[in-house]
Amino acid sequence: MSESRPQTPLIDAEEALPPTAAPAARSAGPRVARAHPALVMLGIVLASLNMRAALAGVSPLMGEIGDHFHLAAAASSLVTTIPLVFMGLGSIVAPRLARRWGTEAVLCGALVLLAAGILLRVAPPVVALFVGCALVGTAIALLNVLMPGLVKRDFPDRAASMTALYSTTLILGATGAAASSVPLENALGGWQGSLASWALLAAVAALVWLPQAVLGRRGARTADTAGKAATAAPAARKSGAGEPSLTRSPLAWQVTLMMGTQSLIAYVCIAWMPTIFTDHGMSKGQAGIIYAFYTLVQMAGSFVVPLLSGRMRDQRKLAVAVVALMAAGVTGLLTAPVAGAWVWATLMGVAQGGLLGLALTLMVLRTRDAHTAARLSGMAQTWGYLLASVGPFAIGAVHQATDGWTLPVALLLVACAALLFLGLGAGRDRKI
Numbered sequence: 001m002s003e004s005r006p007q008t009p010l011i012d013a014e015e016a017l018p019p020t021a022a023p024a025a026r027s028a029g030p031r032v033a034r035a036h037p038a039l040v041m042l043g044i045v046l047a048s049l050n051m052r053a054a055l056a057g058v059s060p061l062m063g064e065i066g067d068h069f070h071l072a073a074a075a076s077s078l079v080t081t082i083p084l085v086f087m088g089l090g091s092i093v094a095p096r097l098a099r100r101w102g103t104e105a106v107l108c109g110a111l112v113l114l115a116a117g118i119l120l121r122v123a124p125p126v127v128a129l130f131v132g133c134a135l136v137g138t139a140i141a142l143l144n145v146l147m148p149g150l151v152k153r154d155f156p157d158r159a160a161s162m163t164a165l166y167s168t169t170l171i172l173g174a175t176g177a178a179a180s181s182v183p184l185e186n187a188l189g190g191w192q193g194s195l196a197s198w199a200l201l202a203a204v205a206a207l208v209w210l211p212q213a214v215l216g217r218r219g220a221r222t223a224d225t226a227g228k229a230a231t232a233a234p235a236a237r238k239s240g241a242g243e244p245s246l247t248r249s250p251l252a253w254q255v256t257l258m259m260g261t262q263s264l265i266a267y268v269c270i271a272w273m274p275t276i277f278t279d280h281g282m283s284k285g286q287a288g289i290i291y292a293f294y295t296l297v298q299m300a301g302s303f304v305v306p307l308l309s310g311r312m313r314d315q316r317k318l319a320v321a322v323v324a325l326m327a328a329g330v331t332g333l334l335t336a337p338v339a340g341a342w343v344w345a346t347l348m349g350v351a352q353g354g355l356l357g358l359a360l361t362l363m364v365l366r367t368r369d370a371h372t373a374a375r376l377s378g379m380a381q382t383w384g385y386l387l388a389s390v391g392p393f394a395i396g397a398v399h400q401a402t403d404g405w406t407l408p409v410a411l412l413l414v415a416c417a418a419l420l421f422l423g424l425g426a427g428r429d430r431k432i
Contacts, residue, residue: 040154046205048166051143052174054136054198060181060274060288064191069126077396080271081389083137088385090141104216111206114139118199122192179292182285254425255362259380260387262355271392280337294345301353306361319423326351327416334409368431
């Protein structure tokens with residue numbers, strides 16, 4: 001978020017220091033009425049549960065989805081790739097929507113859009129699958145970008161603890177979706193029922209946000225009248241006069257590419273980890289459980305690494321340690337994927353959470369003020385997801401071309417080498 005303290009608990013790439021946190025908070029402005037904090041907290045928890053479940057629930061069912069639509073491996077990877085592309089693009093429009101309609105209304109609308117996208121993914125024509133994926137990615141982008149600003153606005157004295165609740169719930173949602181996908185498939189008679197079931201969770205969350213959206217719109221109309229006299233200052237800020245260009249900063253690109261590369265590895269694992277296990281003889285149910293465990297243990301790295309990095313002026317040694325942990329897990333996945341599956345899942349999970357936490361913390365440590373940190377987050381979020389979207393498709397294409405997993409998994413080691421280089425650059429005690 002836009003706090004200067006690096007101890008803020010971890011959230012995903014697009015969720016830390018979003019460029020819209022301040023605009024979103026300003027968009028709500030002074031309000032005539034505000035929902036009870038308990039209702040806001042419930043809404044945050046339910047929204048957080050939805051922010052990865054619709055994606056994580058797909059991974060254990062990727063084989064069935066591909067078989068049903070007769071998709072090759074590369075085409076199947078689009079089920080993961082398309083949401084990532086729209087998560088990057090959707091973050092661009094989030095501030096405008098929040099300024100126009102209010103944060104609560106956009107969050108409620110995003111949950112409705114998410115439910116619609118989830119249901120559309122299981123419609124008969126294959127084009128509906130891909131359109132639904134685009135809607136899911138757009139909805140998650142809106143949730144990702146606007147949620148931190150809401151937390152900072154409504155819980156200013158408890159921002160860190162609320163962020164911990166929010167980020168932990170996000171990971172638990174992903175873990176629960178990954179673990180329950182196959183049991184839901186068995187209980188509901190197919191992969192369609194398993195995927196569609198997550199629309200219910202989104203609908204419940206939307207209902208909780210509906211009264212808050214109504215209150216927010218009433219307050220926004222009042223605030224709009226009061227705020228018209230102050231439009232000159234935001235316009236000056238929007239023009240960016242006097243601000244250094246982040247795209248010309250090597251350090252900004254190191255942080256951005258580090259965020260994007262760790263996201264690429266994360267979404268390759270979301271798309272293909274269970275399939276790698278099942279293609280080597282593991283049962284689908286066990287593969288789903290191991291993948292869920294991999295997701296769960298990310299919380300350990302995402303909590304510990306930021307605390308350590310906040311106590312260091314130079315984070316290069318920490319970057320080396322976390323990347324080495326990831327490389328060890330990937331090497332094990334390459335050499336003995338089934339025999340040591342639990343070990344590799346543990347190493348990769350802790351490392352993945354740590355890499356995410358380190359990347360997010362560096363956004364704070366490498367910038368001189370909160371505004372620059374927010375701009376850096378926006379740059380890393382947009383370009384990071386667009387970079388990450390290449391991963392699942394590229395790995396699927398290589399798997400299809402080689403008819404095996406040796407080269408695709410080996411390419412993750414190349415990504416680890418890139419992370420090492422980027423970490424050594426971004427970890428230096430420098431400021432943008």
